[in-house]
Amino acid sequence: MASKETGPSPAQGVGPLYRPDGEKPTATVSKEVSYENVHVLPQTPQLIALLTMIRDKRTSRADFIFYSNRIIRLLVEEGLNHLPVVEQSITTPVGRSYLGVKFEGKICGVSIMRAGEAMEQGLRDCCRSVRIGKILIQRDEETCMPKLFYDKLPTDIADRWVLLLDPMFATGGSATLAVETLIERGVPEHRILFLNLIASPSGVAEFAEKFPKLRVVTSFIDQGLDEKKYIIPGLGDFGDRYYSM
């Protein structure tokens, strides 16, 4: 695991399919992990360009918000595809029949404060009147372990699919505690979808092993963690850049 952690990220030509490889500009793409329950968004040139914008320290806060919202919408769209649907046949306005599907099951969002709250707008852009619960997890000064300080969740959360929101996934301490909290409230593990922008390879691997039935949807698995347990190259403190910097 340690060697995987420090290894370089893969670089490859990224570009539209129709373009020959030699004509695609090179960029660093997400590391691959071999867990069935981890889904990394397709590394399209468009996604890489959006990530480049939010990683760049010169990007203004307004642009940071705009570009992260665009990635978050892509994450939500991908995440929603893991929700169940049932077949539904309809007659279209021009009188033709179309075999479609109907969305099944109620959903709710749960954001891990404060950075996760930044993903709520993107979620609402795709699911208009979605309920959103919140969880506050802070590091306990004495034990240095993450501790649950506050939570406010829909009362019927046990009957819902949960989209758990946290943009940065380093060691995964908060996310793990958040999932444990949800499971305690009666949410089955397989009905939790964890939506994330950037993850560390070790963190996401541990998480995927610990909760094999939960699904992770992320846009990028980064190179690794530094000695302070920050994701590298990362993008800095997401909450600061979104809310205040």
Added chain:
Amino acid sequence: MESVSPLYSLSAEVRYAPPWQDLSIIGIAGSSGSGKSSVAMEIVKSLNLPWVVILVMDSFYKTLTSEQHHKAHANEYDFDCPESIDFDVLVETLRDLKKGKKANIPIYSFTEHQRQPNTTALYSPRVMILEGILALHDPRIVEMLDVKIFVEADMDICLGRRILRDVRERGRDIEGIIKQWFEFVKPSYTRFVEPQRHISDIIIPRGIENTTAIDMVVKHIQRKLQEKSDNHTEALRNLGLIAAEVELPSNVHVLPSTPQFIGMNTILQTPETEQEDYIFYFDRLVSILIEKALDMTSYVSANVETPQGNTYAGLHPKGIVSAVAILRGGSCMETALKRSIPDCITGRVLIQTNESNDEPELHYLKLPSQIEEHATVILMDSQMSSGGAALMAVRVLIDHGVEQGKIVFVTCAAGERGLKRLTAVYPRINVIVGRIEEEGEPRWIEKRYFGC
């Protein structure tokens, strides 16, 4: 640049000719004050179609030197001889228009006696009336004319009309006008204008009063237009036949049938869906199409530094991405477009399908300036059935200098035959399609979105 891979060898024969490619030009010559422009305007008025235009030869006067300028002010410059007109530029312009290309018409200022720096763009007329005292003078032009008309009037009437016009519209004084008349206009009439009479097809005496003659010309133009329209519809039909035999090519990207996508398409096609929900799901679906289209644009490698001082080797988009909406359907997609590019430069083309013969018709056009320099132009239409409007719109972009490879056509639903036809004619464009619909599906998406 024009290297075409063998894959596309078929496409060499597959051509789409828009109706404006084969422009008919009608020349109207005659003495100053004979009523040429009234006749031209009367013809245009009777036809009442957006693709019949008048080109006035006055726009092609040569810019005067300062010496000539002084002479002009003293009414000593001859504006009535062929040398005063820039026939070379006029011939070039007509040739471009004849080929279906866009032409820039100079604007001539009569007070300054020179061409203005700006020009008027003229594009896609099917019939053009070229009007000027010497419209039938240059053999290079005569060769391009479909009908040659000579308008005749009594010289006294001509002088009278000229005095009225120049005093009222061009701010001249009567003495100057009369001086010019006898020194230049009249001699030039005998030398250059009158001889054109002999090569004309129709001579219209008494100008605008001659309704019989005007009616004849109008009927002739109507016949020409009908012919063009028939040819166009026929050509489109033939393209459909060729296209039926080929596979859907790889530059057509149909969105994968994910559960969410099918689910949204189900909601959108359910007649009971509320208007509010329709708009929400439509915008959401189109946002995905637009993001997909942006994968087709150009990117360059870019190293950026993160706040902690790490370097990331990423990408930056290269150049401007603009959009052109095919009205009305394409304008449904602007909300979603602006979610991804809030300040996207957007042009519009109004193409309507004539219900009587299914022929697409270009009614209006407003494209961003320098569109030919943009890295990618996203062409949007909510729905594409036979592909006639899309074929025409792509052609419009190409005529305005946009390279095929830079065009991404985005549509929510399209028929397979239309897609094949479009890509057979333009093999290097990219197409993003939300859903393949059955053949011959009528346009309904835009009605649903706008609620009317």
